[in-house]
Amino acid sequence: MARRYVLIGTGPASISAAETIRSLDADASIVAVGAERYGYYSRPGLAYFLAKEIDERGLFPVARHEFARLRIEFVNERASRIDPAAHVVTLEDGRQLPYDRLLIATGSWAIPVDVPGADLDGVTKLDDMHDAHDLIRRSGKAKAAVVVGGGITALEIVEGLCARKVTVHYLMRKDRFWGNVLSESESSIVEEGLRARGVRIHHFTEFAQVVGRDGKVAAVQTRDGETIPCDLVAVAIGVLPQKALAEAAGLPCGRGVLVDEHLRTSDPDIFAAGDIAEVADPVTGRGTVEVLWNSAVVKGRVAGHNMASEHVIAYDPGAPLNVTRLAGFKITIMGTVGTGKDSDVQGIVRGDSETWRESGDASVVETQIGDAHVRLALGERTIVGAVVMGDQALSFPLQELIAARADAPGLVADLKAPGAPVAELIERFWRDWKVSSA
């Protein structure tokens, strides 16, 4: 009998797992279950949809008939229960899906804000396609918006609303944007870029309540008693991995569902991938959560492989990387670059990795090279992290060196010297390293 695979979730982890399973098992039954009525689309692409850079149709990477060609069946319904003993997933409409191997890839969802007035009409977020439609619809009438939160999603909303000619007030609790990942200079560059777009930045400003009129947003009141009139309030204070289904099934969970390096949960037939997977380091046992598109794709491929093959492979997180655009500047963040907490965020945000905030006592070199602002976090023998803003040429060799944990005590020492020619040193080392490691 053909093996039955059920995948809960329809995001990148599920899709890459399904593709991998099909490449290994031509006869398998593969069913992907999800309540998201839009199915598989580029969640990060919603930022460009909101900013009018792409139309909705362009956000769907795979046409339905292509899934049909690979015989991947989609069920548009919420999974309500997993019975590990019986190997059955029950859907909200009562249907039951028996499985031989199960993948949990339920993703993460925005943390709701807990202030008076948060339930008023006009308090929004940017979690999914539905939210993007809602923001676009509301921005057509809105004159002013208040955005609260931190990280990439907050800025996606800010920039999207600016592109739609809404006056945006961006509230931050402390003195700067994304203070536990970016340096003061990087935050300053981003904030200058926002101001150039007309964004009104309010530092040291805490959101106290949303004031309504006739059930709709009319203003935001701050803890200092300031009132900011607005028609729209958008919140991006972090996301939570959706682990309730796994917890109810008795699977051990921390911040996400606990999995080993093969992405297997405590149940040998149940795997987890994507934002939900808290992957244990095989040496330290410490779990890490990442809310990154590419990590989700890679985890999906590893989980799919291990679900379908007897020869298991391990997930290597390498150096978590994200490239994004903040206030018009391309920025690559990789490895460990920051530390501590961001008071505008609870836990983790989209496009974020917990690893980024583990730089500890790394030495920092920060410099401007042409059109690039470059910051390096240096360990004793390796480059442990980097942030490259603007021109991205240097980010490619840095990505390779950091991911490979290239042993480079000489380079590290040279980079720490005052006035060191950073780009030239990295380029020369990288070229030699490529040759020697080929």
Next chain:
Amino acid sequence: MDWFRSDREKQTVLATACVVPEPSRCVQCGICSFHCPVEIDVRRHVWRGEPVIDSHCLTCGECVKRCPRGLLRFEAISATRFERPDSRAL
């Protein structure tokens, strides 16, 4: 600014190159495919980690320029290094 290429190398690349992706940076947003004037699905090439070896490609650079994450570049490579995609891949 491009520290790593001489002008001669850049001209050679433009004459003989194709678009090469760095897939780990891609979020499948589709802006590359959206802007391709000859409707090549650049995004799909990136998902598969393949260079855009397509006789229709004009090497106009729209996808390279528009990618918000800067993951596409022109590079001179041999088309024979790459096999046709697996029929069991998306």
